[in-house]
Amino acid sequence: MREEDLIQSLQNxxxxxxxxxxxxxxxxxxxxxLSIIQNTADAQDITQEVxxxxxxxxxxxxxxxxxxxxxxxITVTKTLDEVKKLKxxxxxxxxxxxxxxxxxxxxPDVPHFHHPGIELEQKxxxxxxxxxxxxxxxxxxxxxxxxxxxxxxYKEIADILKMSLASVESLIFRAxxxxxxxxxxxxxxxx
Numbered sequence: 001m002r003e004e005d006l007i008q009s010l011q012n013x014x015x016x017x018x019x020x021x022x023x024x025x026x027x028x029x030x031x032x033x034l035s036i037i038q039n040t041a042d043a044q045d046i047t048q049e050v051x052x053x054x055x056x057x058x059x060x061x062x063x064x065x066x067x068x069x070x071x072x073x074i075t076v077t078k079t080l081d082e083v084k085k086l087k088x089x090x091x092x093x094x095x096x097x098x099x100x101x102x103x104x105x106x107x108p109d110v111p112h113f114h115h116p117g118i119e120l121e122q123k124x125x126x127x128x129x130x131x132x133x134x135x136x137x138x139x140x141x142x143x144x145x146x147x148x149x150x151x152x153x154y155k156e157i158a159d160i161l162k163m164s165l166a167s168v169e170s171l172i173f174r175a176x177x178x179x180x181x182x183x184x185x186x187x188x189x190x191x
Contacts, residue, residue, distance in 0.1 A: 001020070003066065003067055004063075006020065006021065006067070007058070007061065007063065007067060010054075010055075010058045011058055011059050011061075018055060021051075021054065021067075022051055025068070025071050026047060026051075028068075028071070028072075028075075028150070029046075029047045029050050029051070029071065029075045030043055030044065030047045031149070031150070032072065032075050032076070032079070032145070032146070032149075032150055033046040033047060033050075033075055033078070033079045035145045035149045035150070036076070036079045036080070036083065036141060036142060036145055037079050037082060037083055037086075038130055038134055042082055042086075043079075045082075046075070046078050046079055046082055049078050050071065050074050050075050050078055053074050053078065054070075054071060054074060057074075065159055069156065069159045069160055072146070072152075072156075072160045073160050073161075073162075076142055076146075076160060076161070080138055080142065083138065128183070128186060129179075129183070131186075132179050132182040132183055132186065133145065133179065135178075135182060136175055136178055136179070139161070139171055140171050140172075140174055140175035140178065141175070142161065143157055143161065143168055143171040143172050143175060144171075144172055144175035144176070144179070146160065147172055154168045154169055154172070157172075
């Protein structure tokens, strides 16, 4: 089915079109969200939220971008909203814990999760890399993840993030520099 026909069917409330779009994009949404938020349960919740948003907003979709780009955009927005919410909760939790019981251990910085694209032999190195990625500023993390994990072009990322190509190139360049520094520091202290 052509994209225009699929969008028209979605806008007309066709349930088969909804199933088709979920079959086509669910893994992309889940993997993108998982790569950014690094928590399977949260990524599953976000995936559901993304499709609810797609279904509720499809009539407003003006087709200024491809359907895939629009769904990526919703995924990134929902995931970053959840990241902000979790950071806020974590800050509040840490603040409360400092004053309640100084002897209790703090929450770990990064949850352990299983990313479906990582082979068993690479899990340790991937965990270290994902820890470093988690520490990147949000825009750098998203741009780097979309490029390296989702293997999107700079142009596609620029469309998703509604940025210039030069801005995306700069974000990814800075993300690589920050990752190199972070990993160099990690391995210096852990080898």
